[in-house]
Amino acid sequence: MNYLILLFIIFIVLLFLYMLALAFQVNVKKHSIIIKEMKDGEQFHVFFISDIHRRKIPEKLINSLQGRVDIVVIGGDLTEKGVPIERTKANIRQLSKLGIVYYVYGNNDREIGEKQLNSMLNEYDVHILNNTSTGIINGQSIIRLVGINDGFNGRVKIYDAFQNVSKDDIIIFVSHAPAFFNNAKKIICPHLLLAGHLHGGQIRFGPFGIYENGTFRQKENSAELISNGFGTTGFPLRLGAKSECHIITLFGKVDENN
Template structure:
């Protein structure tokens, strides 16, 4: 009898955890850069960790929500797929997102799972660029926005040793706003004063994804940051501000416990040097299903 109860509870937990993968949330984050002026507000929509092999959110549902946020810029921070035969599926999925047509385009960096494709990651890159994405592999691009130039710095995956921070900053101007895209948040620990970063966007940790045992993330081998409970959301590390998305898809099993699929709308602006910066604001909205899943 006891085993039946335990088995029933485990089954119930797994069913709930699978259901949770459909419960997408829109998080809205405001960040003010205090030491610069004349920039923003700029609306940046971040998508991360799509993991097409275990994805419960339909492309149409994602596109509808993305359209509603009216972003100026879309950024994708890595881990789109594991297997090369899903390249076409991934590109067709992201093609819906690109049709949102943000003013300043769509920028992409790769994560560790994307590099599992080996040499075929070049095929993925070419396909993404064909649909209008700008893929940054240890490089940068400067966009002329209203008020100040915005330099998007794309650092390749740090987890597998693909990152080259000095190369990423080779052509970065000192003036303007510096937005860094880096899949692995631990990248921030390898950056120093010669690597300006007004805001860093990353993913990789999935917010723990299946948080059954408290603090298990401290010993799971995700790098240094989770050991200090830096797993999701906004943090200040070594004088730099970083936001860690919980991501849209799942790794391993298609389940989530005490974690939700996330897309994030960041509103980035500058303050005036003579005015103290406002505290960062974060809010979230449940995104109901519009079409019943993938």
């Protein structure tokens, strides 16, 4: 009996260490989508990272992405209560090495104080998408990045966010929570929708978890990405829902007749 108890304790310890290791993995997932409104041969590369929380972004990851992305999008929960300010600053500084950074609020971010958070973001010229949009010239196309406030601690004004969107724009919609995807699609169908928040359930047993695992769902001329996120909330443990960040490439279909 004592032998079985010992085996059980060893199993629990090993499982805990395995889950801890999974929580600190670095997995860069690559996705691509053909956009018919983009010119032949045009490409646009988005690095999307959400739910960083307490994690420190490794310099090795940043070095591996240098020159490979056009913009960085932070999908909320950059930080939370109890995270050292210098760690959050260091993460922003690391991401800003890759290019212009855009950000939407997450439900935990304001725990450190909105004024303090905005000050850090402004220090590194991070563009806050708070029920607003911004246009990015990419070759002959206009990429319109649309972002909304966090629906848990802020007021979402989704119609305001889409106010300056043109039907000719390539539209990327960013929300911390995917619950707002359908609201966005009622206004105009974005070409790419990005969100995190759910952590893939963080701990899953096969197909079972609090939330569904992260997904990249591609449809004709559009795609939806719900990320498992880079960090964790609560205990730094994962199982069956790998930590992840993403490179999404939008490109025009090459005319094979030329």
